Amino acid sequence: MRVMLMAGTLVVIGAGFLQAEEVVGYESGLATHMLLAEDRERLAKLPLQDLVDQRKGRYTHIQDDGVMGHWGLDAIRSRQDIGEKPYKLLLTDGVYQTERVIFPDLGTGVTMMKLSDTPYGEAGDELFYFGKACWNADGSVMTWMRSRKAGLWGPAAQKGDDVYGVLLSDGDGTRPRIAFQDAGTVKVPICHPTDPGLAYSVSEEGLIELDLRTGTKRRVVKEGLRAWWLKLSPDGRYAGSTSYRGGKFWVVELKTGKMWTFPLETRIHDSYRFVPGDTDWIMFWYEGGRFRTEGIVCTNFKTGRTVTSKVRFDWNHGDVGRFLGVHCSPYITEWNGTTKQWGPMKSLKQFGPRFTDSAPDYANPVRAGGYLQHWPDDQLWAYPTRYTARPWLSEVQCIFAKPFAKGYGRVNYFRICFSNHRRETDRKGAKSIVLSRPNISFDGTKLLHNSNVFGRCEVLMTVLRKPLPPRDLKGVWKGPAVELSWTTPKYHQEIRGYHVYRSSESGRGFTQITDGPVAGTSFVDARPNGRGWTFYAVRSVEHSKLESGLSAEAMVVPLVNMPVPAPPLRIFAEAEEAVPADLRAPSPDAIWVNVSGTASNLYYIWQRRADEPGKVTLRVNVPRAGDYTVIARMKGKDGAAFTVAGQSLEAAPGDAWQWVRSPGTVKLAAGERTITIESSKHGSCLDCFYLSTDANFEPKGRIVTTTPDKPTLDATSVGGYPKLSWQGAKDERFHYYNLYCSRQAGFTPGRATLIASPDGTEFLDWQTLPGRNYYRVTQVTLDGLESAPSNEVSVQK
Numbered sequence: 180m181r182v183m184l185m186a187g188t189l190v191v192i193g194a195g196f197l198q199a200e201e202v203v204g205y206e207s208g209l210a211t212h213m214l215l216a217e218d219r220e221r222l223a224k225l226p227l228q229d230l231v232d233q234r235k236g237r238y239t240h241i242q243d244d245g246v247m248g249h250w251g252l253d254a255i256r257s258r259q260d261i262g263e264k265p266y267k268l269l270l271t272d273g274v275y276q277t278e279r280v281i282f283p284d285l286g287t288g289v290t291m292m293k294l295s296d297t298p299y300g301e302a303g304d305e306l307f308y309f310g311k312a313c314w315n316a317d318g319s320v321m322t323w324m325r326s327r328k329a330g331l332w333g334p335a336a337q338k339g340d341d342v343y344g345v346l347l348s349d350g351d352g353t354r355p356r357i358a359f360q361d362a363g364t365v366k367v368p369i370c371h372p373t374d375p376g377l378a379y380s381v382s383e384e385g386l387i388e389l390d391l392r393t394g395t396k397r398r399v400v401k402e403g404l405r406a407w408w409l410k411l412s413p414d415g416r417y418a419g420s421t422s423y424r425g426g427k428f429w430v431v432e433l434k435t436g437k438m439w440t441f442p443l444e445t446r447i448h449d450s451y452r453f454v455p456g457d458t459d460w461i462m463f464w465y466e467g468g469r470f471r472t473e474g475i476v477c478t479n480f481k482t483g484r485t486v487t488s489k490v491r492f493d494w495n496h497g498d499v500g501r502f503l504g505v506h507c508s509p510y511i512t513e514w515n516g517t518t519k520q521w522g523p524m525k526s527l528k529q530f531g532p533r534f535t536d537s538a539p540d541y542a543n544p545v546r547a548g549g550y551l552q553h554w555p556d557d558q559l560w561a562y563p564t565r566y567t568a569r570p571w572l573s574e575v576q577c578i579f580a581k582p583f584a585k586g587y588g589r590v591n592y593f594r595i596c597f598s599n600h601r602r603e604t605d606r607k608g609a610k611s612i613v614l615s616r617p618n619i620s621f622d623g624t625k626l627l628h629n630s631n632v633f634g635r636c637e638v639l640m641t642v643l644r645k646p647l648p649p650r651d652l653k654g655v656w657k658g659p660a661v662e663l664s665w666t667t668p669k670y671h672q673e674i675r676g677y678h679v680y681r682s683s684e685s686g687r688g689f690t691q692i693t694d695g696p697v698a699g700t701s702f703v704d705a706r707p708n709g710r711g712w713t714f715y716a717v718r719s720v721e722h723s724k725l726e727s728g729l730s731a732e733a734m735v736v737p738l739v740n741m742p743v744p745a746p747p748l749r750i751f752a753e754a755e756e757a758v759p760a761d762l763r764a765p766s767p768d769a770i771w772v773n774v775s776g777t778a779s780n781l782y783y784i785w786q787r788r789a790d791e792p793g794k795v796t797l798r799v800n801v802p803r804a805g806d807y808t809v810i811a812r813m814k815g816k817d818g819a820a821f822t823v824a825g826q827s828l829e830a831a832p833g834d835a836w837q838w839v840r841s842p843g844t845v846k847l848a849a850g851e852r853t854i855t856i857e858s859s860k861h862g863s864c865l866d867c868f869y870l871s872t873d874a875n876f877e878p879k880g881r882i883v884t885t886t887p888d889k890p891t892l893d894a895t896s897v898g899g900y901p902k903l904s905w906q907g908a909k910d911e912r913f914h915y916y917n918l919y920c921s922r923q924a925g926f927t928p929g930r931a932t933l934i935a936s937p938d939g940t941e942f943l944d945w946q947t948l949p950g951r952n953y954y955r956v957t958q959v960t961l962d963g964l965e966s967a968p969s970n971e972v973s974v975q976k
Contacts, residue, residue: 202687202880203962205812205836205867207645207728208776209290209914210283212963213930218251218285219777223816223834225286227773227785227862241597242570247285248599249632252293253931254920255280258946259633260299265945266342268898273394276943279352281915281936281959284596284641286574288776291596292640292936293633294321294352296946299607302326303636304346305334306629307367308550308616309408309452309496313627317375318620318673319350319722320391321627324367325357329636331612332449333408336381338364345380347394350673350723352640353938358394362387366409372621373415379433381406386418386431401431401438412453413501419453419461419480428461430480439480445469450496455556456514462499462521464492475521488512488521495549500556502762505580507551507563525582528589548602552619552626553580555670558760562595562626562643564615566602573600575617575626575641577774581766591767595774596641599632606632622646622670624725644781646674646719648730649700654715661704661735665717668727675722679704680882682714685732686749686869689716689882691912696720709738712746716881724914726961728753728780729881734802747873748803751881754865755782757795757856769793770858777836779812783866784856786821792859799854799870806844810878811868812836819863824854824870836866838878845870884912887958887966890940894954894972901944901974905956912960918942919955919968928955928968944974951975 206212214222225241241247249256269276278296283289295304306313306323313322324334325346337344339360345368347358359365359380368378368389377397378389385402386409389395406420411433419430425446430439444465451463454477462477464470470492478485490504490512497506504512504521509528512521548566559581565574575598579591598615605611613636618627626641647668654663663679676696680689681704692704707713716729729751737743758764758772770784770793786793801807809826813819814837819830826841847870856865869878890907903918918935919928926932935942936959944952952975955968 199886200883201886201964203882203884203964204880205779205878206777206963207779207781208283208288209642209963210281211288211290211776212965213283213933214288214776215929218283221247221285222288222775222777227787241286241572243572247597248569248572250282250285250291250597250599251930252280252282252933254934255293255633258934258948261946261948262298264298264301265898265900268900268943269945270341273356275355277353277935277937277939278355279915279936280933281917282930282933283776286572286594286597287774289596289774289781290642290776292352294348294638294640295355297325297634297637299634301635302329303634304638305329305613305636306616306618306627306638307333307369308614308618309410309450311372311554311618311621312367312369313618314620315370315375315378315391316373316621316672317675317722318622318625319375319675320370321348321350321352322346322358322368322370322378322391323627323638326636329612331614333616334367336364336366347391350721351938356394359389359396362389362396366406369409369411369418371415372411372413379409379411379418381409381420388433400433401436404429404431408449410452412458413455414458416458417453421447421451428478428480430461441478441480441483448492450493452499454514455499456501456516457519460519477519477521479519486519490521490524495551497551498553498561500553502556503553503580505551505553505561507549509551509563509578511580511582527578527580527582548614550615550617552617554619554621554623557762558623559762559764560623560760562617562619564598564600564617564628566600566615568602573598573602573615575628577643579760579766581764583766583768591771593771593773595643598628598630598639600630601632605635619643621672622674622721624673624721625723642725642781646670646721646725646727648719648727649677649717650730652715652717652730652733654713654733654735656735656738657703659709659738661707661713661715662701663704663715663717663733664701665730667700668719671719673721673723674719676720677702678718678720678726680716680718680729681707683708683711684746685714685734686751686871686876687879687881687883689714689729690884707735711737712743724961731800745803747871747876748805749873749876750799750801750807750870751867752797752799752854752870753780753782753867754784754856755780757797758784770795770856773864779867783864785864786858786861789861792857794855794857796853796855798851800851801847801849801870804847804849805872807847807870807872808844808874808876809841809868810871810876811839812866812878813839813864815860815863817862818860819865820858820860821863821865822855822857823868840874844874882962884960884962884964885910887913887960887964889967890916890956890958890969892954892956892969892972894974896974897943899976901947901952901954901976902941903944903954903956903972904941905969906940907958907969910958910960910966912962914959914961916940917957917959917965919957920944920947921953922948922950924953924971924973926953926955926971928957947974947976949976
């Protein structure tokens with residue numbers, strides 16, 4: 180298929196048909212398009228998280244309204260009690276039918292995925308908690324246990340068969356398959372942190388190495404070892420563990436099999452791990468009451484040297500990196516590489532006369548059974564979970580892991596999504612035994628976590644943030660072609676490649692010109708438009724198929740021997756980049772960050788103090804000196820007011836994002852410039868903005884793509900179950916299909932009738948309800964554009 184721009188009209192040629200163009204707007208959540216008008220109204224009513232004073236605008240606990248507690252997925256909830264799962268019918272060449280469902284969270288609009296589908300009567304799928312154990316090193320594979328019986332603290336060792344055992348899934352939630360059946364009875368595997376093909380576990384043979392690509396055992400690293408919970412060092416050099424009752428701790432070098440041991444005085448807490456800043460050291464708390472007075476113990480397993488740190492015990496582990504320990508109470512500690520100690524403790528909440536709190540303590544995940552993940556470890560955003568009893572809704576949160584420099588209150592805190600995890604009893608009143616066990620991916624873009632909102636134990640994924648775009652994009656002529664080059668972003672462990680985009684103007688009209696992700700950091704455009712100015716931008720693409728926003732533009736001059744007028748420039752900037760999160764960054768105070776699937780790049784900033792003005796800055800590259808109009812995407816229930824680059828912008832009261840244009844211009848010199856953003860109006864929200872030499876520029880979206888075609892749906896019966904199949908042109912930007920089912924003919928597809936988000940063109944609906952069921956299917960692109968629904972088919976059961 181070819182895409183050509185003719186007289187300003189996008190024409191897509193292929194198989195004798197034309198496709199209409201569609202501008203991709205600024206809402207960046209992949210599934211945000213599924214939000215109904217009532218969902219958006221509900222989102223607008225939720226308060227901003229102003230925590231300066233509990234009594235005025237406090238970010239409150241949310242109770243179930245009959246919809247949010249299951250994300251309005253009515254069809255899925257109604258099917259969760261259907262019969263036994265026909266595993267054999269769902270298995271093809273060792274791979275199960277994809278069980279994924281992709282939907283928007285109703286508290287923030289961010290994208291979530293339900294990755295497992297086990298009936299309530301069966302045990303279910305469960306994650307292993309410690310570290311980043313469930314993600315392989317490049318994010319292309321996830322692993323968890325399909326358990327015969329779910330455990331309170333983690334999955335028990337199991338012998339794999341075609342139904343139960345270690346389950347592998349591709350990084351986008353597709354192709355679930357039982358693995359390592361040749362390894363005997365194994366504990367859940369721990370993925371290697373630097374080699375994407377390896378994982379490690381403990382079996383009857385001892386410490387074993389596993390191949391994540393083939394799903395088979397590779398070798399026995401060390402015979403005869405037993406483990407409580409296996410831990411790997413963050414540099415991938417060592418594995419270590421102990422028994423439940425203590426005795427001794429063992430460490431094995433994975434490459435050579437060399438082993439060290441050191442004695443333990445008594446039983447230790449299961450949060451033991453390698454010290455990331457120095458992996459020759461093991462850190463742990465002794466149990467039996469010693470943790471209350473002794474603190475963290477660190478032992479060098481090679482020399483036997485032991486030091487202690489006066490750090491309060493963290494029942495729910497928190498997370499530690501090379502520089503910081505971020506704990507659930509919440510507090511942080513710092514690693515001292517000289518003394519080999521953690522400390523001092525610094526609280527992330529400072530209560531005073533203007534600020535009190537009452538149960539349940541919103542900023543204390545451990546009191547709500549919550550856990551926490553912090554990664555990458557050289558930035559300050561961390562992700563606690565809250566695990567509450569109904570009617571309160573459990574959450575995944577985000578927290579800035581650095582105390583205020585002055586004053587009272589809690590650090591920048593906000594909800595990422597509802598996890599809807601039931602704490603005391605499940606939806607049928609049975610005692611719940613599921614912990615959230617969050618696992619963050621290595622670039623910090625996605626979080627796996629358990630829930631029990633539908634079955635007894637199931638695996639969910641939440642998109643925390645988009646991958647970073649590449650940096651330093653440049654384009655130069657090489658003969659009749661344009662050679663592009665760029666630098667990988669700071670965090671790129673999960674990035675599979677890059678897509679290149681081209682436009683004839685700045686700020687809009689960008690179309691993808693790569694057929695697939697480019698593996699390297701260069702690309703040659705062999706068919707550029709040499710007669711006019713050309714603009715390029717690049718997106719990062721993860722193995723999970725998650726994509727970044729567009730990079731900063733590269734402008735290439737025309738290849739003609741005549742003067743060509745300079746084109747308008749429209750420099751795009753994300754407002755949240757003005758709030759730094761590196762280890763040296765101050766804790767945000769007057770201006771905070773928040774998340775929304777309706778925002779560009781998922782995040783925005785807002786003025787959270789009514790008593791003090793806020794001021795932040797960001798660096799923007801200005802390709803050409805000139806007079807620039809500021810055009811900003813803003814909102815505020817009571818109106819919004821910001822000053823950007825010295826230009827005043829005011830938005831009318833309202834809950835929806837609106838574009839606001841500055842009345843004047845700012846003169847900017849060429850080069851990297853500091854842009855100041857200020858506000859003193861409480862509740863003002865700023866998503867993104869343009870600096871434009873074109874004062875009349877109307878922002879509608881930066882990317883232009885094709886509208887996906889609707890599929891044609893058919894149905895047959897296999898084993899007494901409806902088997903749906905469909906066909907039709909797959910869009911160049913295809914991501915997945917959405918399959919919908921209703922008990923009513925002529926239904927309109929939506930979240931209430933969504934039952935699956937498969938990657939293939941067939942689906943066996945083994946959970947269909949008795950009677951007549953009606954089906955429709957759509958295809959969804961990587962930009963979150965959903966096709967018109969297919970024809971409707973019906974099946975009688």
